Amino acid sequence: MLFPTVDFAVFFLVVFTGSWLLRPYKIAWRWFILASSCVFYGWWDWNYLMLLFLSIGINWFLGLAVFRSLTPEGERTDASRWIVRIAVVVNLGILGYFKYFDFFVSTIADKMRSIGISVDAPILNIILPIGISFFTFQAISYVIDIGRGQWRKPLTLLDFAVYLSFFAHLVAGPIVRASEFAPQLDELPDPRYVRSAEAFMLIFRGMFKKVVISSFLAVQIVDPVFANPNAYGPMAVLWAIYAYAIQIYADFSGYTDIAIGVALLLGIRFPQNFDSPYIALSLQDFWSRWHMTLSRWLRDYLYIPLGGNRGSKAMTYRNLFLVMIIGGLWHGANWTFVVWGAIHGSYLVAERIVKAKWKGHELGLPPLLVKAMQWFLVFNVVCLAWVFFRATSVDEAFTLLGRLFASSGSAAGVSLLLVFVIVASIASQFVPQRFPQKAEVWFATWAPALQIAALAGGLVLVDALGPEGIAPFIYFQF
């Protein structure tokens, strides 16, 4: 079930009403939310539910086993460490089978062909279950957190099932930790004080970004240029790259906005996932603003266990680079994602080296100019990496980049409206947070009839400005 559809609107009205009616009855409410999440996920394909249930069962059991193997003081034991390792291997094994098996087999087959050995690769054309990367990462974090002694009491099976399957974050995040979600299951939010203004704003903003901005940029320039870069000249290619940077932001942050808004209406607060990433002045800053819940997952469950910045500088750089490569592979089984991760990893390392070397040095330039140059550099490095993220193959990415230096080619798709949308989308990220917050407070004081008119008008506007039908969210494929 996609968020911006009539199906979801009707589904959510039922869930919202049922949720608030059942909220005081803890067990009944949990079963109701679990059933709703199953309907939401099963709407795509009921067979996927089996995989979700399997993940819930295995990880709950392993979480319990880890907890029982800790010392009474919550200290780790050899047994607990082994069970955590098993949990990680099992989860990554399932993820690997669905996500990387074909990639692995075809890469091996290609390598063997290159040395003259012809093999018939057993490609399975496996369909990737929606959201598997997200709920698998959440499950891993739960078991590891128990193993680290950060949870003194494992969740009940019902609570764990509600946590892992909660429909608002199930298919494309944010990646919520059990420590953030589970305490909210026991709280009883007051139905008189639902944060409606913030939620409505988030949902409307998310829909506008996804349905209008992302779709417009995709159809207007991104899809045509990335499909046939050879047909386009430098102008169209450059704007297509910038447009994709905005498209993927609008698409993914749009989904997250809707997810956070929907959860908020049910009295559940999700962590923030985006914080104006395109205003970043360094790549480190960018990663503290882009897909924040994935960034901190990679930091806590990969970067720090690898040694983080506790060892030598070389080890820190290695860890940074490795984390970005693995982060790239998390997005999909393709060398394009590896290159994308490598660009980010290399630049993060370079940034640290340069910062260390230039510490205390002054360029003698106005601070504003320095900031503008930093912003320009970071934004363009991020855009360069997006080319590999979007391209079908590394070759196609290089073909597209090569067209930036072509002497001819069409500029079709580049229009004043396109440039305005891209520039306005970037500029909107520089608007201080207090302005939308003030708008939310003001909106909440409107007469309900006026709020109804505004919401209805917003829905009609989004539908009219958007394309016929809703394309799936980009991040569903991850």
Place this chain on the structure above:
Amino acid sequence: MTSPERKPMKGGSGIPSGGRSPFNWRSLFEPFRPRREGTMPAGLIIVVMVLALCVAGLFDADSTLRKSNAKGDGWRNEIAKTVASVTDTLHINFFRNSIDDALGKNQGTKIDVEELLRRQVEAESAASAEAARKVPVLPAPTPATPMKIWVGGDSITQTFGTSFQRITQSTGIFTPTLDYHVSTGLSRPDYYNWPEHLVKDVLPANPSILVIMFGANDGQNMIGADGKVLVRASEPWMAEYRRRVAATMDLLKSPDNQRITIWCGPPPMGPGTKTRGMDLMSYIYWSEAQSRPWIQYFDTWPFFSDSSLAFSANLPNADGVVRGMRQKDNVHLSTVGGDRLSWAVIDRIGKLVNLKAGNVTPPAAQAPPASVVERTEIPPSMPGAE
């Protein structure tokens, strides 16, 4: 979210002021005074959401009906029809339609295929009808007298057409034109009317060869001539789709039988895509082309599948190197896939027209292996194609 000083209420109350006083409709029109900044009682939120969705649903009724018709929503389609009928009667749809008009969206056309065909039939002489019973014989193109070739269709033609345009240009004997329109086909003339476009914009330029590809967007319900929804792949749907295909093919016949159309069937779609029924479409195109010598059906299926005719995203070209033929969506062709199909189509054209004056020998890295050939007969369904 939690209220430390108040005990949570049981159930959801719909009281604007936050108390348990009876609901007063007049309060909907008065400025709201939230007890806590930015909040509202759950009960009132239900009222706001239901009414906002109802109002939006009324204004958007025509748009919802269009989408519902295309998807084949069953009972939901009946609701959409009823709501659209009410809004039409009350002229509520005026607002949304005005926005669509201003944006140039959903501009349906009154010209239908039957009318276009009637006009064409009247203009044809009996002699030309006789000539059209044979495969057109076109003069051999040369660099001095290049042949006009048009390639068009839906979004799959975007990549394929760009490759085809580039490659045909490089042969030195063609003057190609690319004309694709994303999300189009023959099932939604209200969204894009291909027959009309062909007659009004394409045929007047007098191309000698047309290369056309539809189907990827046509696996959806259609509105029949009587206004009824035809469920995808049902008998009435197939009859109507076949009628549209046949009529479009007839439109492409030239009075002097000096035009060939290469009608490309859609390639197989990969796992996880929502694009359905490509085998059925291929069968309809192929079977309708059998009685029309000016239409040459080109079977793309074997060029994008393995030896058992199952979808394969990675395939070897004539040089033996395996390359990615599809984009990440497993629907559209990659540039490599576009090149592969282009050379295969040029090879097919070469069997109908003398192309010896041009450079039509494909590089091994771009062309399909010689072992990949079209099927002689297209079955109505392929295992695993759905």
